[in-house]
Amino acid sequence: MAYRLRCDSCDLERECTDWPDANRDARDHEAEHPDHWVTIHELQRA
Template sequence: MVYQLRCDGCDFEREHADWADANRDARDHEAEHGDHWVRIVDLQEA
């Protein structure tokens, strides 16, 4: 599966094949930027 990270406060966008890596990257970005919120989107088609 592919997970895309999208931040509401900047141009931060990344893709990860692993959920744990995506979650860690999102958490780290939010910790650095307290007013940003990162959404993790599953790009797999239903």
């Protein structure tokens, strides 16, 4: 499964191949930028 991270306050947009990596990257970005909010979207492959 693949996941896309998007930040509401900057141009962060990244794909991760698994949930632990996506969650860690989102958490780290929010810790570094407390006023940012990162959403994780599950990508569905056709």
